[in-house]
Amino acid sequence: MAATIRDIKNMTGLSLATISKYLNGGNLLPENREKIEEAIRMLHYEVNEMARGLVTSQSKTIGVVVFDISNVFTGTVLQYLGEYLREEGYAAMICDSQNDPVLEEQNVRFLLGKKVDGMIVMPVAQDPGFLEPVLRNHIPVVLMDRPLKDSRLDCVKVNNREAAYDAVKLLADHGHRRIALISSDTVITGQERLEGCLQLLKDRKIRIPRSYMKVGDHSIGHGYRSMQELLKLKERPTAVFLGNFEIILGAVMALNESPYQCPEDLSLIGFDDLIISNLSKPKLVLVVQPLRKMAEEAVRLLLKRIDQNRNGTDKEDGQYEHEILVLPAKIAEGKSIARCG
Amino acid sequence: MAATIRDIKNMTGLSLATISKYLNGGNLLPENREKIEEAIRMLHYEVNEMARGLVTSQSKTIGVVVFDISNVFTGTVLQYLGEYLREEGYAAMICDSQNDPVLEEQNVRFLLGKKVDGMIVMPVAQDPGFLEPVLRNHIPVVLMDRPLKDSRLDCVKVNNREAAYDAVKLLADHGHRRIALISSDTVITGQERLEGCLQLLKDRKIRIPRSYMKVGDHSIGHGYRSMQELLKLKERPTAVFLGNFEIILGAVMALNESPYQCPEDLSLIGFDDLIISNLSKPKLVLVVQPLRKMAEEAVRLLLKRIDQNRNGTDKEDGQYEHEILVLPAKIAEGKSIARCG
DNA sequence: TTTCATGGGTGAAACGTTTCGCTCTATGTA
DNA sequence: TACATAGAGCGAAACGTTTCACCCATGAAA
Incomplete structure (x- = not known):
């Protein structure tokens, strides 16, 4: 149905090789170039990439x-x-x-x-x-x-590890010691970020209870449930590190449904640059990836x-x-x- | 480099046609089937889709x-x-x-x-x-x-038109008459939604000033600027219809930066289902698409x-x-x- | 015994390109 | 004038499949 190089050959009287040369940017007599272009227009010719790929073995x-x-x-x-x-x-x-x-x-x-x-x-x-x-x-x-x-x-x-380190450092520098982490360890990026966080806590000699460590998958659900649990604790954390975009989403949802306010009741820092996060109120402090x-x-x-x-x-x-x-x-x-x- | 059907032929002694038949799920003697499978395993054979596509002319x-x-x-x-x-x-x-x-x-x-x-x-x-x-x-x-x-x-x-109609109806049913529209007309969906909104206003005999009609492109920027302008008006609207996801994003950002609260100062309804919108506080009323x-x-x-x-x-x-x-x-x-x- | 259908198999042509090695012509140089 | 050279063009083979038409056993039906 679709036109082929052979149709162009019949229309112009030129050989397949010449037409192929044209298609791949070779030198032709202006006159022949004209003829081919005319034919291509008439026939609505388009290169068949499968055929081309077959012989060049690249796509x-x-x-x-x-x-x-x-x-x-x-x-x-x-x-x-x-x-x-x-x-x-x-x-x-x-x-x-x-x-x-x-x-x-x-x-x-x-x-x-x-x-x-x-x-x-x-x-x-x-x-x-x-x-x-x-x-x-x-x-x-x-x-x-x-x-x-x-x-x-x-x-x-x-540099997930270093960036997470700096993120938690920012929390610590603001005087926070009751810092919770919601993150994932199912994926290498999550693991690295977690390592960064823990390293800083160690360097600053900050001890946090088990209940502040919410490690799961990187899902909205995990963020949501974890935040709910954190807010129910007797000794609530004063700051939370959120390990990725989905977790941020879930956590902020949970926080929004609670009576607590950010940052008055809880400080937040999140990992992942996404314009969407501007939607949250107040605007989140974020670790952004280039x-x-x-x-x-x-x-x-x-x-x-x-x-x-x-x-x-x-x-x-x-x-x-x-x-x-x-x-x-x-x-x-x-x-x-x-x-x- | 990569193995072809021909290599399988050499290895098994069968013909190309038979091997092709195997690849496309035809009937073979169990014995030959065995041989071919063995060869495929040995050679790490994978069908070359370009060659196949060339002859079947479908991909x-x-x-x-x-x-x-x-x-x-x-x-x-x-x-x-x-x-x-x-x-x-x-x-x-x-x-x-x-x-x-x-x-x-x-x-x-x-x-x-x-x-x-x-x-x-x-x-x-x-x-x-x-x-x-x-x-x-x-x-x-x-x-x-x-x-x-x-x-x-x-x-x-x-059904953009009808859905937008219902959305504005919801605002009207809550007693709103100072209803502003931030929407786009650069895209057919935006135009349809706008028509729906205007139809309802007409049916309910609600007159709104020119300054309540913010029609532009469907961008975060348009949403942001439009909301800023609306909030600066002497006669602020009491409710706003937001025509799509980007506009919601921009408008909510602007609102968040202002001293006004939703829904106390301003009611909102937005068009487009995206889980992200849960991030906003309070949770938006949304027109969701299936x-x-x-x-x-x-x-x-x-x-x-x-x-x-x-x-x-x-x-x-x-x-x-x-x-x-x-x-x-x-x-x-x-x-x-x-x-x- | 003959006939016929059936299932498994085959060789070769086709798909639409690119590319290799060749020819022919025109041009410039010795 | 003779000769090399370069540019433009050509024919045919190749790429890795599928598919068409055909072949040969085998076994059932007549």
């Missing part, structure tokens, strides 16, 4: 696998990734793993079948096994946000690897030096922290 | 074009779409138009080149021209959220069209009856509306 497409597409963090990163990839002439093929490792593995295989030139992955699984097929095929991968323990994997992430920069670096790194692969710089054993890029998160001001004592 | 891939991927509305819809498509054995190829009609047109052409079997589009452009190439190639398209004036286009949307249902219907409709195409039910002139599916949005309770007077 100018990057696979992007995300743990949860419905989440604002992901959406924003996807936007930036798309922007930078497009600038470089690549398109993104996005797959959502819905926080399910099984789906994640399927996504990776699917993209492999689609012959993507590289992948950017924000993983669900903690184990790098699901990337084995990708590595075996020498398809470059860059992880984002969440590193995996495999020496062959590049990663772009944020999402745009992260996307930019991920694309840059991936394209570098693809280039290295093509030029055979790829070491025989596939073991080039992997890069772990750690970008700094910063604390953005707000009004959710009150001086204590 | 089992659906192109999804969205106006803005960073937005929660979009993210949620994408999640549901992905879920339903996957269930039916299709994958999604997602393109972000970043609210730019030029990018949108490029996206459509790109997906066409990728030979997607169909498209789901949440359009930026008001003019259906950019879909011409798709229609010409007889690729089915289903629009979501925003219909376009073209009799060949199916669409799944929400996003999951919309995604489900869009997929169902698209797959029906694809099927019709294959079975040649596609009328010669490409003019089958198009469907506009209008789903009901509902009002969800909250505490942001006070009785007035």
Whole structure:
């Protein structure tokens, strides 16, 4: 049904090779160039990327696998990734793993079948096994946000530990000692942030009761329930660290439903930059991640690897030096922290 | 580098046709089936979808074009779409138009080149021209959220006009007569909602001053500035209708920065279901869209069209009856509306 | 015994490009 | 004048599948 290069050949009398040359930006007589353009217009010709991909065995497409597409963090990163990839002439093929490792593995295989030139992955699984097929095929991968323990994997992430440390420090510097933590340990970023928090508490010799440590998954539900529990305690905390966006959401909901006010009754600091948080009253103090920069670096790194692969710089054993890029998160001001004592 | 069907042939001694039959679920002697499976395991064989697509001229891939991927509305819809498509054995190829009609047109052409079997589009452009190439190639398209004036286009949307009507009615029923509207008219959904609002005001014979009508684009900025202006008026409104998610965001930010309280000083009702809105205090009364249902219907409709195409039910002139599916949005309770007077 | 259907298998053509190695012409140089 | 050189164009092979038409046993029905 759709026009092919062969139709153009018939219409112009030129050979397939010449037309292909035109399509890929080669030199032609102006006269022939004209003819081809005319034919393309007449026939509404569009290159069949499947055929092209079959012979070039590259698709100018990057696979992007995300743990949860419905989440604002992901959406924003996807936007930036798309922007930078497009600038470089690549398109993104996005797959959502819905926080399910099984789906994640399927996504990776699917993209492999689609012959993507590289992948950017924000993983669900903690184990790098699901990337084995990708590595075996020498398809470059860059992880984002969440590193995996495999020496062959590049990663772009944020200094979670240090940023969380600074966040809790800010609470301590405001005189708080009854500090509670609502965070997750199901995901590496959560673990790192937790470590940062605990390190500061240790450094400042701040002891907190077990009941102040609310460690679970990074869900709205966990944030909501944890905050409810904290507010019911006889010795309520005076400040709370909220480990990620979903937790913030849940916790603020619970707080809003309670009679307590922020920051009069409770100071808050949260982790994750999302414009949405402006909705809360008062405006939250937030640890913000440089999402745009992260996307930019991920694309840059991936394209570098693809280039290295093509030029055979790829070491025989596939073991080039992997890069772990750690970008700094910063604390953005707000009004959710009150001086204590 | 990667293994092909030919390697399997060499390893098993079977013919290409037989192996292909296996891959596509045909009948084989158990013995041969065994052999092939063994070979696939040994060689880490994966089907090359480009080659397959080239000959079948279908990709089992659906192109999804969205106006803005960073937005929660979009993210949620994408999640549901992905879920339903996957269930039916299709994958999604997602393109972000970043609210730019030029990018949108490029996206459509790109997906066409990728030979997607169909498209789901949440359009930026008001003019259906950019879909011409798709229609010409007889690729089915289903629009979501925003219909376009073209009799060949199916669409799944929400009853914006009626829902907005009911929303303002709720304000009126609480005794409000000084009702302001912050909405957009740059997008069809905004226009419909605005019409609904105005219709109710007319039916109830409520006259509002020009300064209560804040019509602009659907951006955080417009919501923010409009709310600031409303709060500065000598005769402040007692209730405000907020036309979409971004406007809610901006307006609530402005209100939070002001000395005024919701709902004591100002009642609010907003349009768009997003869990995020729970963050606001008090909880907003919202018009919620049945996003999951919309995604489900869009997929169902698209797959029906694809099927019709294959079975040649596609009328010669490409003019089958198009469907506009209008789903009901509902009002969800909250505490942001006070009785007035 | 003949006929016929059936199930498992095969070889080769097709899909729509790119690319390799070649030819031809025109131009500039020795 | 002879000769190299470069530019433009060409034919054919390749990419990795699916699918069409056909073949050969086997076994049941006539």
